[in-house]
Amino acid sequence: MHSVAQPSIKDQVSAGEWRCRVELAAAYRLMDHFGVRDLTYNHLSARVVGEPNAILIKPSDFMFGEVTASSLLKYDLDGRPLSGADRPLGGGALVIHAGLARLRPELNAVFHTHTVANMAVAAQERGLLPITQQAMMFYDRIAYHDFQGFEFEPGMEKMLDRDLGPYKVAILRNHGLLIAAESVAEAFVLHHFFEIAAQAQIGALSGAAGVLVPDDAICRQAAATMDIIQATKNGGKNWAACLRLAERMFPDHAE
Numbered sequence: 001m002h003s004v005a006q007p008s009i010k011d012q013v014s015a016g017e018w019r020c021r022v023e024l025a026a027a028y029r030l031m032d033h034f035g036v037r038d039l040t041y042n043h044l045s046a047r048v049v050g051e052p053n054a055i056l057i058k059p060s061d062f063m064f065g066e067v068t069a070s071s072l073l074k075y076d077l078d079g080r081p082l083s084g085a086d087r088p089l090g091g092g093a094l095v096i097h098a099g100l101a102r103l104r105p106e107l108n109a110v111f112h113t114h115t116v117a118n119m120a121v122a123a124q125e126r127g128l129l130p131i132t133q134q135a136m137m138f139y140d141r142i143a144y145h146d147f148q149g150f151e152f153e154p155g156m157e158k159m160l161d162r163d164l165g166p167y168k169v170a171i172l173r174n175h176g177l178l179i180a181a182e183s184v185a186e187a188f189v190l191h192h193f194f195e196i197a198a199q200a201q202i203g204a205l206s207g208a209a210g211v212l213v214p215d216d217a218i219c220r221q222a223a224a225t226m227d228i229i230q231a232t233k234n235g236g237k238n239w240a241a242c243l244r245l246a247e248r249m250f251p252d253h254a255e
Contacts, residue, residue, distance in 0.1 A: 006068060006070050006071050006255075007070065008069075008070050008255050009069075009070045009083075009084075010069070010070070013083075014049075014050060016048070016049030016050045017048050017049060017050070017051070017056075017074075018069065019049060020046050020047075020048055020049045020056060020184075021056060021069035021070070021072050022069045022253070022254045023046070023184045023185070023243075024044060024045075024046045024056055024067075024069075024072060024109075024184055025067050025068050025069040025071075025072060025253040025254065026242070026243055026246040026253050026254075027044050027111075027184050027187070027188045028044055028058060028064045028065075028067035028253075029064065029065060029067060029246055029249075029250050029253045030188065030242055030245065030246055031044070031064050031113070031188075031191075032063070032064040032065035033065075033245070033249060033250075034192065034195075035115075036064065036113055036115055036191075036195070037063070037064060037065075038113070038114045038115075039063060040060065040061050040062060040063055041114065042064075042112055042113045042114055042176075043057050043058060043092070043093050043096070043097055043111075043112055044057070044058070044064075044109070044110075044111045044112075044184075044187070045057040045093070045097035045098075045101070045109065045110050045111075046108060046109050046184050047101055047107070047108040047109070048074065052105060053076055053077050054074055054075065054076055054077070054082055055074070055075055055077065055097060055098055055101050056072040056073065056074055057072065057073055057075065057089070057093055057097055058071070058072060058073070059071065059073055059084075059085075060091070060093065067253070068252060068253055068254070068255050069253065069254055069255060070255060071084075072084065073085040073089075075088075075089045075098060076098075077098050077101055077102040078098065078102070079093075079094040079098050091152050092112065092150070092151050092152055094154070095151045095152060095153065095154060095156050095157050095160075096110065096112050096151050096157065096160065096178070097110045097112070099154075099156075099157025099158075099160070099161075100157055100160060100161060100164075100180055102157075103157060103158070103161045104161065104180065106182065107180050107181065107182070108181070108182055108183050108184070109179070109180075109181045109182070109183055109184045109186065109187040110178070110179065110180050110181075110187070111177075111178070111179040111181075111187045111188070111191050112172075112176065112177070112178050112179075113176055113177050113191065114175070114176040114177075115176070115177070115195060115198070116202075117195060117198035117199040117201075117202050118171075118176055118177040118194065118195060118198045119174075119175070119176055120198070120202050121171065121198045121201060121202070122171050122172060122173055122174055122175055122176060122177070123173070123174055124205075127142065127144060127171050128142060128171065128194070128197060128198065128201065129201055129211065129213060130213060130214060130219040130222075131200070131201060131204055131211050131212065131213055131214075132196075132197050132200045132201070133222070134193045134194075134196045134197040134200065135197035135200070135201070136219060136222035136223055136226060137193060137222075137223060137226035137227075137231065137232070138169060138193075138194065138197065138223075139219045139220065139222065139223040140219075140220065140223060141167055141168075141169065141223065142167060142169050142170065142171055143163050143164045143165050143167040143169065143170040143171070144163065144170065144171050144173060145159070145160060145163040145164070145170050145171070145172045145173060145175075145178070146163075146173045147172070147173045147174040147175055151172075160178065164178070164180055167180075168180055168181050168186075168190060169190060169194060177191070177194060179191050179194075182234075183234055183235070185234050185235025185239035186232050186233060186234060186235055188235065188239065188242065189231070189232045189235050189236055189238050189239060189242075190232050192238075193231070193232070
């Protein structure tokens, strides 16, 4: 998908903000490349480098595959437009993204998606099962948020914050997935591994036979090993490769 043509604003923002814009735009386009699409719905947001009270997020009527660094909108944490927008932030973008950024100053990226696989896992009673290597990194490291209506209403961010607890990943029951991370790179890689684990689980459960679930001790050991490897910290070794892919496949993301 091609981006929506728009003049570059690179010379109108700080170097730190521009780097943040390019990384977030790459994440949007890479998500689209890997099949994460729900028309114009869902958002990825990032706290602006050097501006802790500001976030970047896509326009509500853009698909992921249309986003560029210059098309991202900038808001304060109460949803007031700072640049690129002429009206306040609203709906889930305000509640989930600005809301969590306001409540959790340590967060620099919030991703929320509805994919077929993560919605299916969100609808299953046991949530994500530790039946693949990718799923092991999330063992006892996932929060669960029961469906209490759509996260459109101000105040629901407090419920999300409460249920997220100390974790970076939350399954929103009967809804989708929430990633709350220290960086765009970390959020992207966490989301990617979760999506692979979710797709594998749906495939495994579609068969007539049952699935094999390793013992609790083995799962805990595997999760601890993944912590040591730090496969997702700052995107691990994968984020740089993802950025190279973005530059090859859709260089206009950095415009």
